[in-house]
Amino acid sequence: xxxxxxxxxxxxxxxxxxxxxxxxxxxxxxxxxxxxxxxxxxxxxxxxxxxxxxxxxxxxxxxxxxxxxxxxxxxxxxxxxxxxxxxxxxxxxxxxxxxxxxxxxxxxxxxxxxxxxxxxxxxxxxxxxxxxxxxxxxxxxxxxxxxxxxxxxxxxxxxxxxxxxxxxxxxxxxxxxxxxxxxxxxxxxxxxxxxxxxxxxxxxxxxxxxxxxxxxxxxxxxxxxxxxxxxxxxxxxxxxxxxxxxxxxxxxxxxxxxxxxxxxxxxxxxxxxxxxxxxxxxxxxxxxxxxxx
Amino acid sequence: xxxxxxxxxxxxxxxxxxxxxxxxxxxxxxxxxxxxxxxxxxxxxxxxxxxxxxxxxxxxxxxxxxxxxxxxxxxxxxxxxxxxxxxxxxxxxxxxxxxxxxxxxxxxxxxxxxxxxxxxxxxxxxxxxxxxxxxxxxxxxxxxxxxxxxxxxxxxxxxxxxxxxxxxxxxxxxxxxxxxxxxxxxxxxxxxxxxxxxxxxxxxxxxxxxxxxxxxxxxxxxxxxxxxxxxxxxx
Numbered sequence: 365x366x367x368x369x370x371x372x373x374x375x376x377x378x379x380x381x382x383x384x385x386x387x388x389x390x391x392x393x394x395x396x397x398x399x400x401x402x403x404x405x406x407x408x409x410x411x412x413x414x415x416x417x418x419x420x421x422x423x424x425x426x427x428x429x430x431x432x433x434x435x436x437x438x439x440x441x442x443x444x445x446x447x448x449x450x451x452x453x454x455x456x457x458x459x460x461x462x463x464x465x466x467x468x469x470x471x472x473x474x475x476x477x478x479x480x481x482x483x484x485x486x487x488x489x490x491x492x493x494x495x496x497x498x499x500x501x502x503x504x505x506x507x508x509x510x511x512x513x514x515x516x517x518x519x520x521x522x523x524x525x526x527x528x529x530x531x532x533x534x535x536x537x538x539x540x541x542x543x544x545x546x547x548x549x550x551x552x553x554x555x556x557x558x559x560x561x562x563x564x565x566x567x568x569x570x571x572x573x574x575x576x577x578x579x580x581x582x583x584x585x586x587x588x589x590x591x592x593x594x595x596x597x598x599x600x601x602x603x604x605x606x607x608x609x610x611x612x613x614x615x616x617x618x619x620x621x622x623x624x625x626x627x628x629x630x631x632x633x634x635x636x637x638x639x640x641x642x643x644x645x646x647x648x649x650x651x652x653x654x655x656x657x
Numbered sequence: 658x659x660x661x662x663x664x665x666x667x668x669x670x671x672x673x674x675x676x677x678x679x680x681x682x683x684x685x686x687x688x689x690x691x692x693x694x695x696x697x698x699x700x701x702x703x704x705x706x707x708x709x710x711x712x713x714x715x716x717x718x719x720x721x722x723x724x725x726x727x728x729x730x731x732x733x734x735x736x737x738x739x740x741x742x743x744x745x746x747x748x749x750x751x752x753x754x755x756x757x758x759x760x761x762x763x764x765x766x767x768x769x770x771x772x773x774x775x776x777x778x779x780x781x782x783x784x785x786x787x788x789x790x791x792x793x794x795x796x797x798x799x800x801x802x803x804x805x806x807x808x809x810x811x812x813x814x815x816x817x818x819x820x821x822x823x824x825x826x827x828x829x830x831x832x833x834x835x836x837x838x839x840x841x842x843x844x845x846x847x848x849x850x851x852x853x854x855x856x857x858x859x860x861x862x863x864x865x866x867x868x869x870x871x872x873x874x875x876x877x878x879x880x881x882x883x884x885x886x887x888x889x890x891x892x
Binding site for chain 2: 545
């Protein structure tokens with residue numbers, strides 16, 4: 365029983381990382397209808413920026429987290445402006461292929477610049493104490509990951525629902541031309557979406573580095589794809605869907621590992637993807653949109 | 658107030674507006690009538706900046722606005738209620754109205770305009786917190802009009818406000834359009850329902866396959882045989 369709860373806690377903290385990454389996928393999809401396959405690589409870049417901030421600049425964990433988020437926000441906007449914006453009116457498949465190209469470019473660009481060797485993430489940057497509640501031991505790291513992810517998600521909800529830019533983002537994602545008629549600058553709104561999504565990816569990168577204790581230039585691929593599955597699971601384009609999908613996927617993975625199938629943990633995500641595409645293609649939170657005349 | 662000189666607009670190879678000229682004076686209701694696909698919505702989209710004319714000029718209060726981005730045009734004082742209402746169904750009535758005032762910074766003025774819109778459309782006040790996708794078609798039309806008014810426009814473009822509404826509601830909407838005119842807002846009304854449109858308009862233009870084929874005061878056009886046969890159901 366204790367073992368099960370422990371695995372559940374593990375799953376939730378891993379899932380909250382997936383959720384952070386899935387949010388970027390879903391927000392970008394919601395606004396420009398593009399699966400940004402380079403998103404996982406932004407996570408990797410975030411992990412490295414965090415790593416260098418800690419080791420070279422000698423910064424603490426939280427300043428490193430903030431620097432990583434800010435740099436990734438800028439990086440995300442650059443990707444959008446350089447690679448995707450010129451294709452705004454092109455076919456969706458052209459944009460999708462470009463996204464894959466951007467992804468490969470970032471991965472191998474990073475290898476070209478710093479080499480392919482992995483780095484060991486410093487693991488003693490935050491003094492962490494584990495918590496023990498009636499026999500269930502929860503690591504301090506899990507708690508830290510959860511606290512950071514949940515605070516970021518609350519902050520995101522606040523931005524999306526209460527601020528002007530958040531309302532503009534929702535308007536543009538619902539109806540781009542109608543949003544233009546309100547005087548909303550669609551280009552800036554799309555950039556803001558990439559900035560926010562990429563900042564979350566940057567945070568996820570630093571946390572992921574801490575969680576796996578090892579980073580390398582191709583580390584973004586697997587969590588990127590899993591987060592994509594999480595976004596589809598919740599219903600792509602739907603923000604609460606990405607959060608739920610991420611948490612659910614993390615828990616499923618941990619439970620499969622706990623049941624003795626640790627070799628299967630990566631495959632589980634794809635089984636989930638196949639099942640959701642067969643039985644509920646719009647995702648858990650998706651509904652069939654009907655138009656009112 | 659608005660003066661359009663000989664504009665040509667293309668959708669790819671399709672020549673959608675062929676040398677259209679039109680003028681709207683301060684305080685008028687001008688209506689543009691024509692069949693489906695004649696170019697009515699194209700003209701409104703061009704005025705709002707969603708489409709760029711290939712040539713020709715659009716002057717709003719003697720400033721050139723042809724080809725300018727929509728946000729600049731909204732800022733100058735032209736708002737549009739698009740065809741099919743296009744309310745943000747995923748947002749509440751209140752949020753839709755806030756988005757109408759997106760470019761404004763005068764909080765006090767925005768609050769006043771909220772009150773004005775609610776006076777004009779009491780139904781919207783009752784449904785303030787409701788998701789706008791759950792509103793009826795007529796209520797959505799009211800919301801789309803209220804949202805456009807929140808920008809405090811001097812020229813309001815209305816694209817087929819009667820579309821898909823029950824006759825009684827159409828009457829209500831047209832009564833409200835006249836009320837909006839009373840407050841000093843100039844209106845360009847695009848309609849297929851030519852009878853209703855001519856009944857409240859001061860002047861009218863008739864558009865056919867991208868060309869203006871007739872214009873005049875509403876009385877003149879209501880009495881012209883050609884117009885009566887083509888748009889007003891004969892007699």
